[in-house]
Amino acid sequence: MTRRLPLLINGEFVASHTDQWIPVTNPATQAVLCEAPAATAGEMEQAIASAKAAFADWKEVPVSERARLMLRYQALLKEHQEEIAEILSQETGKTFEDAKGDVWRGIEVAEQAANIASLMMGETMGNVARSIDSHSWTQPLGVCAGITPFNFPAMIPLWMFPLAIAAGNTFVLKPSEQDPMTPNRLAELFQQAGAAPGLLQVVHGGKEQVDTLLTHPDIKAVSFVGSVPVGQHVYRTATEHLKRAQCFAGAKNHMVIMPDAKKEQVISSLVGSSCGAAGQRCMAISVAVFVGDSKAWIDELKDEFAKIRPGAWNDPDAAYGPQISPQAKQRVLTLIKQGKEEGANCLLDGSECTVDGLPDGNWVGPTLFSGVTPDMSIYREEIFGPVLCCVTVDTLEEALELVNNSPYGNGTSIFTACGAAARKYQHEVEVGQVGINVPIPVPLPFFSFTGWKGSFYGDQHAYGKQAVRFYTETKTVTSRWFDSDIPAAGPNMSINLK
Numbered sequence: 001m002t003r004r005l006p007l008l009i010n011g012e013f014v015a016s017h018t019d020q021w022i023p024v025t026n027p028a029t030q031a032v033l034c035e036a037p038a039a040t041a042g043e044m045e046q047a048i049a050s051a052k053a054a055f056a057d058w059k060e061v062p063v064s065e066r067a068r069l070m071l072r073y074q075a076l077l078k079e080h081q082e083e084i085a086e087i088l089s090q091e092t093g094k095t096f097e098d099a100k101g102d103v104w105r106g107i108e109v110a111e112q113a114a115n116i117a118s119l120m121m122g123e124t125m126g127n128v129a130r131s132i133d134s135h136s137w138t139q140p141l142g143v144c145a146g147i148t149p150f151n152f153p154a155m156i157p158l159w160m161f162p163l164a165i166a167a168g169n170t171f172v173l174k175p176s177e178q179d180p181m182t183p184n185r186l187a188e189l190f191q192q193a194g195a196a197p198g199l200l201q202v203v204h205g206g207k208e209q210v211d212t213l214l215t216h217p218d219i220k221a222v223s224f225v226g227s228v229p230v231g232q233h234v235y236r237t238a239t240e241h242l243k244r245a246q247c248f249a250g251a252k253n254h255m256v257i258m259p260d261a262k263k264e265q266v267i268s269s270l271v272g273s274s275c276g277a278a279g280q281r282c283m284a285i286s287v288a289v290f291v292g293d294s295k296a297w298i299d300e301l302k303d304e305f306a307k308i309r310p311g312a313w314n315d316p317d318a319a320y321g322p323q324i325s326p327q328a329k330q331r332v333l334t335l336i337k338q339g340k341e342e343g344a345n346c347l348l349d350g351s352e353c354t355v356d357g358l359p360d361g362n363w364v365g366p367t368l369f370s371g372v373t374p375d376m377s378i379y380r381e382e383i384f385g386p387v388l389c390c391v392t393v394d395t396l397e398e399a400l401e402l403v404n405n406s407p408y409g410n411g412t413s414i415f416t417a418c419g420a421a422a423r424k425y426q427h428e429v430e431v432g433q434v435g436i437n438v439p440i441p442v443p444l445p446f447f448s449f450t451g452w453k454g455s456f457y458g459d460q461h462a463y464g465k466q467a468v469r470f471y472t473e474t475k476t477v478t479s480r481w482f483d484s485d486i487p488a489a490g491p492n493m494s495i496n497l498k
């Protein structure tokens with residue numbers, strides 16, 4: 001019988017009583033790996049109630065004890081990195097090396113959560129008025145919720161719950177129903193690290209379970225990562241219900257190539273950053289903007305694209321894996337078809353891609369378009385496949401105008417040997433994460449993940465200091481002690497404080 005994934009409620013992995021089970025498949029073979037439950041309304045209620053009850057104790061636990069839990073957790077994650085990557089690569093189709101990277105980028109955030117004491121420290125000022133001092137504290141919010149996408153089933157849950165819990169909150173995680181085995185393994189290791197029952201709950205399901213979290217009065221803050229339409233729905237619903245929300249959404253990332261850039265670096269970076277993980281990364285480069293004479297490199301780019309091929313997660317020669325589902329593959333194929341119909345030049349078409357021995361995989365071969373213009377669907381839509389659109393412009397100013405007109409603002413790169421061009425680009429571009437001669441600028445966890453515009457709804461971003469602000473309230477205390485004969489305060493503001 002197919003394995004059924006449990007829920008994590010109040011520190012126990014429990015079998016769901018649902019009658020709705022969601023098959024989780026290996027996207028290279030369509031083999032069913034397990035079934036995930038769509039948690040019932042009662043199970044959702046139990047998870048939230050358990051998180052609420054656990055918060056009462058956890059918020060009083062000293063910060064260094066909370067930090068030590070994260071130290072133990074990150075050590076366990078490191079010990080089990082390869083085993084988690086193996087689960088991850090089977091349910092996502094990512095190559096094993098890429099899967100290890102997904103886990104590693106999450107471990108780094110858990111590691112950062114162990115620094116929670118210094119991250120949560122407030123401010124003090126003596127003598128804000130005569131004999132009066134002020135200090136501020138940060139205190140946790142209560143029960144926080146996280147809703148995560150399929151494309152980073154280790155890294156993105158780990159962006160959320162370790163920092164939220166280290167800050168003194170409790171957490172309900174609703175992972176993607178497409179690859180829930182990895183988050184469940186992360187949760188098992190969290191319990192093994194010594195987490196008290198109720199600190200972390202894992203519930204499975206889709207829209208119905210998400211909507212429960214967005215509207216439940218005991219959930220104080222919602223972190224979401226996923227597509228634009230769902231992100232907008234989550235942000236609107238959560239804030240309408242007076243919750244804090246941070247929603248990271250879709251992207252269309254441009255790389256600007258100046259004619260003085262190093263050609264070999266440009267070409268290898270474009271291949272890796274557009275096709276890696278089958279283009280299913282929110283920081284993938286999906287548009288290459290060739291400035292001036294650099295357009296002459298497109299032919300060589302095509303040759304390099306033609307050399308790579310997708311394959312199974314355990315194939316060491318595969319450059320990347322399949323699309324997550326047959327529906328995702330179909331969406332990519334439809335956009336490739338539209339690109340051709342709308343007049344783009346398809347230099348390499350991966351629509352008919354097959355992989356020996358794996359006829360049922362959701363394969364799309366590397367696909368390269370030139371002559372792309374901003375009115376085309378392949379330019380406007382997030383394709384989320386191994387497809388790169390080449391655009392040509394004459395000047396850096398034109399490139400900046402193009403990028404700044406995009407509704408998205410997740411990430412961008414410029415490749416150049418000129419400091420002045422790099423300075424101008426980083427200063428004027430309206431995108432939240434910029435790489436200079438670096439293709440995928442995902443910031444390390446002591447910074448924050450700072451997407452802008454249509455790629456982010458909210459104000460405080462993921463991980464780093466911003467996440468700690470997101471998961472805490474600031475309390476400012478002003479105090480005065482009567483050890484002198486200063487007269488008591490009267491009715492007028494400040495008048496007795498001089």
Ligand code: NAD
Nearest residue numbers: 148149150175176206207210226227230248249250251282
């Ligand atoms: P998705 O929006 O389909 O799903 C994300 C989560 O929302 C899942 O947990 C899913 O169960 C839930 N969900 C789906 N439909 C829902 C609905 N109607 N109402 C409420 N909840 C719903 O996203 P995905 O396909 O899993 O992930 C890919 C998307 O995520 C891409 O658009 C990608 O750019 C984006 N992404 C963005 C970032 C970022 O940092 N900006 C990072 C990773 C992925």
